[in-house]
Amino acid sequence: MADVVLAVDLGTTSTKVIAVDRDAGVVASAEHGYPMRTTPSGEATHDPVQVWSAALEALREVGALGLRVRALSLTGAMHTLLGLDSAGVPVTPSVSWADNRAVDEVNRLRGTPDGAFLHRRTGTPIHTMSPLVKLAWFTGRGVTAHTWCGLKDYVTRLLTGHLVTEHSSGSATGLMDLHTLAWHPDALAFAGITPEELPPLHAPTDSFPLTCDIPGIPLGTPVVLGGGDGPMANLGVGAVAPGVAAVSLGTSGALRVVRDRPAVDPLGRVFCYAVADGLWVLGGAVSNGGVVAQWAAETFRTDVETLLAEAALVPAGAAGVIALPYLLGERAPWWDPDARSALIGVRREHGRAEIARALIEGVAQQLALVLDAVRSVAEVHSVRVTGGAFRSDLWAGVLASALGLDLELAEDSEGSGVGAGLLGWHALGELPDLAAAASLIKPTKTIRPDDAAQRLYAARRPAVERLYQSLHDLGY
Template sequence: MDVVIALDTGTTSTKAVAAGPDGRVRAHADAGYPLQVPGPGRAELDPVAIVDAVRSALADVLTKLPDGDRVVALSLSAAMHGVVPLDADGRPCGPLVTWADDRAAETVGRLHEVAAGLHRRTGTPVHPMSPLAKLAWWRENDPELLARAHRWGGVKDLQIAAVCGPGLPIDLSSAATTGLYDIMSRRWDDEALAVTGVRHDQLPEVVSTTHRLKPLPDLGVGDVPVIIGAADGPLANLGLGAVAPGVAAVSLGTSGALRVMTDRPAVDDDLRLFCYPLTDDHWVLGGAVNNAGSVLRWARDAFEASEQELIEEAAAEPVGAEGLLCLPYLLGERAPWWRAGLRGAYLGLRRDHNRGHLVRAAVEGVCQQLALVRDAVRAAGVEVREIRATGGAVASPFWVETLAAALDQPVRTAASPEGTGVGACLLAFHALGVLPDLDATADLVALNEPVGPDPAAAARYARMRPLVERATLAIADVLAELDDISDTRAPGAERTAAKE
């Protein structure tokens, strides 16, 4: 079979996924690296480790291909919102700062007068996760680094350097996730650059996501093209076949997201959503949540019990956790609030609540956040008629059943856990002309049977959801003040948060 090898670089590892034009995975490999937390609020990666992992994962997957399979292209998928300074030769001259780094929280507060306009033009919320906010923080706090950098890049630039060499263009999708790129006029945004102190010549040329590059000769793949690819979020939609209007992709891993495809860039009036491209005529509208599987890991550590044991106890408790409401913002939160420094809470706690109630309420809280994102998508005038889900958490029936009830819609899960890598492979086959119509992938990707919502549970969650919104808005300032009093931004606390 002719296969594409996708290189999917995330926060803790690079996966190499080989798949054919039918979307079925033929081989996969993984190379990890540690997330570094050298101080409060910091979350960084060693860029050299990323480059090494990309090459290592590729070399490993090549040894695992079935006999007779022929590699016809490489394709790149990169985690969003990272930023790294580069020298005159395009090589890293500092760490890559990840989306989880929140040092720019106070800087974001000072950008409130320009935030709405930037969000509408760039499709990226003005939030500590974004490269725009990080660069603005550097301008205030480390101007020497800003002056020393010859060029700025992200995870995709490191991938490209690993397989093609440094100093090459960036794809439209990755550029659009920086908060520096005007998705309406298709150019680097002048106001965003003024806010950050970055010059146009410090940013790469932007090309389409199907652009072809040449591989380095020592990769062992011959003279096949390297498809520059896209950001991992839009590619996850493609890997689920969630490309037709009204088909939403939900990711449930350590964090989560809900995204639906549209044919043009758009941002909702209330600025609750992001908008990032897959191709020139395929754009994802949606929102990411910081907390998903991470709440279960917190419970595992706090209660010194296995995740499976906690899930079983949570599933045994009634829907609604007997009046217990959780705002699951253990790692802050993004959509739909985009409020830096948001903290979590339990409301309605009584002495007869046990850890099963606490875990159920936390899982319900995560699914309610995704339902709020879905509601924002609908309010923006985009239909959501079908839900497809992927990620580590969907291996649990309890998670899937709770999600289906919170959304009050059936949920179909992906047969393969490598959704983003599969999406990158399918995009490459599209670039090669093998899959001329991306919309046809809706029927290509293998899915499990749908899990429908329990009507009684769906009705209860619908009644509870406005309380989540009201509680978040009502107590956010109180929790922020408690944060200041108790100094929860101590290095230990931040180290735990960034580790997730």
């Protein structure tokens, strides 16, 4: 019977419960899914009761295995928002980061001195993903709630009876002052709410006793508040030392590096979110990752594996085709929910292989632009990577060449889930600090850049910026 921390990872399409031992090993896991409601108007929401039911079922499944559960530790998708009544019952759906309905609220702030000030103070870019503008969207339409919170906060309340949030998730709301670790009055004024309508803020390592009856998990077990999936993913791949970035690449992607004080870059291209123990991640998320290959496969009526195999035979540079892969708008470094995709340089001789290669190179170039922005604030000399896209040698090789850095592939370790588990062990006092926790994660493979491809991508990258700006100026 193993001693474990159960990491509860509330994702966009499913909740995973991962049993993590003291050495960062994954002992067991369970996963239960749920739908996300999307509409042409830009809605992207979850039913919070369905998410709770999935989490409870996954906890029961792992709890039945007879493990010695030392603690639960929570993580989940950032930027979620829902309203509760005075009894803690949802009065709105849970709005996802992907919800794009608050475009008018973004346009009121984006590019203004007030917007730049709030980005600097809260660390969250002005974008439809941000709960700041989602709240303004709700309150501007007369929607009220006793308390507004994140989806993870709602689950925490059902597990412990306490409705609280922590600095990691709070720093991704656009409402928390990075320097005072308190709700920011100017952000609250824009959102149209008061501090009393938000949960109290706590440290990510704080915990409350379990009060929900789950077979196999004793009542009173500590429930560690944890943090957002991005910061926890850095811990989960072992990227908390200065200069070591983490890249995750699945349907979407992100690049983040840890530092010991909060900041954003002067041009407002990166976010800044809390991890724990005075550490912060700087970086940027891109909305388009593996989704571009899925879209191309559907468009060309083939499967992703076949298309990637064909694209791998095309030399670097995609035979002259350049892609701006903004199928879902774009986040870093543009933070433009209305950004549109483009294929430039297509000729009759080009086919699906060249177009697919160009799309993959476009995603890698976007992450390289994020790296350039991060480097204006913090050093980056190595990269740990995780995510389903790295099962493909093409994705891995193109990204290594675009970043111009060796990629150290972390164990297929569930990223943010393992990070939350390690944070739980740290909160229990079993790991002295986050550096000791991160040292338990060992890379299993190194992907090196191709010199010729690296030079080609670096030479093209300024053109990618100009092409985006030209399309933006045309209203695309």
